[in-house]
Amino acid sequence: MKKVLITGGAGFIGSTVASALLDQGITPVILDDLSKGRAEFVEDRIFYQGDIADPALLDRVFAEHPDIEAAVHCAAKIVVPESVARPLYYYRENVAKTVDLLDSLQRNGCTRVVFSSSASIYAPTPDARVDETCPVDANSPYARTKQMMEQVLQDWTRAEGAEAIRVIALRYFNPIGADPQLRTGLQDLNPTHALGKLIEAHTTGAPFTVTGVDWATRDGSGIRDYIHVQDLAEAHVAALTRFDQVVPPTAEDRYRVINVGTGEGTTVRELVAAFEQAVGARLDVREAAPRPGDVIGCYTSVDTARDLLGWTARRTIAEGVTDALTWRAKWAAHLGTTV
Template sequence: MRVFVTGGAGFIGSHTLVQLLRQNAEVTAFDNYSNSSPVALARVKRLAQSDLSSVEGDICNRAALETAMRAAKPDAVIHFAGLKAVGESSEKPLSYYKNNIAGSIALLETMDAVGCRNIVFSSSATVYDPAKAAPFTEEDPLGAVNPYGRTKQFIEEIIRDWAAANSDASAAILRYFNPVGAHVSGDIGEDPVGIPNNLMPFIARVAAGSLPRLQVFGGDYPTSDGTGARDYIHVEDLASAHLAALKYAATVKGCDVFNIGTGRSTTVLEMLHAFEQACGKAIAYRITERRAGDVASSVADVSKAKRILGWQAKYDVADMCQSSWNWQSRNPKGYDNGQ
């Protein structure tokens, strides 16, 4: 199978590429490297012991997309590319709407132009209405409370309409929760530009000494210890879910949606203490005010993915923390370490 992966050099994309290549897929990675590095692709090739094609480009550039896709002749697309920080989206909403939505429309238009009818879209649990008590099922009402989540919700509707308008189209939408961890080799992992917006890389950099302390946004949520609770999922599990969805989309028509998580919640402080166990040292933190757009708890009901995709998570929080620390300690400067 020939697979075109937008955002292929990113955190989730790079881990998915390794698994695709090990399944003998012909892969083209398309990325503008705004929050990723081409070094990741070199390491992907080494880990998979296989080659791939890569194109530097922006999904909002329709001409660049079409040139790349006509050369790749993909059977399917996995769509990761997009801005992804909840807090930043509240500060820069127009950038998120422009990049995520306009880019996704350009991608679907290009798929039409080249005759590609299969897509797996990485959505997010942020599409759910937090007024509904967790765990969330795929049938629960949507109602994103931040611009990032709304872009994902709107893109889902666009893809659903696209699939409905094309009888030969197939789309699998994955609503995943909080991806963390790294490849067991320690060669690829999460390497955000600047100060991390996500919990795990921030904890890892505090543990490594490159940041002074973790800011915990909110200590008065209705959770076991007052800090926000999330369904964290190992990036390797998330990558395997995309392969399962790709296989599913190749056999059915229409559009379907799946939650991808563990079905268990972990608070910020629980994750911090688990990371302390992994790295063998105390991690400084302080509790500050809640962050705009955050919710108290977000947990998946993952029974549908298990039933239909035959997929379920394998790794626990200890695995997530140990692999993240392995990546951080081996790559203190991230991909700036080079090849």
């Protein structure tokens, strides 16, 4: 595979995927509206600024790059509390516009798609461990957009006239860290996820709040599977380079789901302890009720990713913390602000 379209390729995950592809000699063609992505993340890369739902723009991309062999669809709105407050916005951005994108991909003969899905769609399980066979039951508008799009994509692969369409849905768990080479990272100095809030607490002296302390876990806090974003990016490279093995053109079922995580469950309290150990300092930790849309969380079996992609996560939470802190300092300096 020589060239791949990445929607949302100027964002945190999409830009890391683009870097990982470049490291393997695969050229990313990036489409991003820069509503959240950063122009700095696409410097010296093939880049188109615009909307994934713009058919004329997609036709232009494929006319200028007819050798695109697959698309990685990372573009999405992802903040759970915002999705609760603005559900129609999320359904429009994540579902309706993706349908328009798929029309453009099919019209231009792009038949391989890797979709950025989410572990947030899983129904709770007694031990918080899930695999690809577990039931889904999304619990926020954001998560429901991912669940809906998985159904859309699966139906798309079964449609009359779409016999060549094949899809791999990668269900992400919880990305942390930054590109180890510091080419890109989180755009926001103060992101809303747990590690972002820990870094904010460490760098500003603000308290860190554990949101939800009565979950059915070993210490009452939510549980997650924290995966280094570089490991996640390398899973995309594996999915693309092995695409025809994972979903052969002759396969009866042309839709495949693969969980992408470490296989280890870490509670929020355990993440706090690991963070404090990594930075050598204690934080002011407080407790609060869950936020709207919060769930107990889950962690994954890694058998499918290992067997189909030949991939396993290699980096630790400590490496994720270190890379995130190093990136934040570099990014703050670039933005001309203090950390």
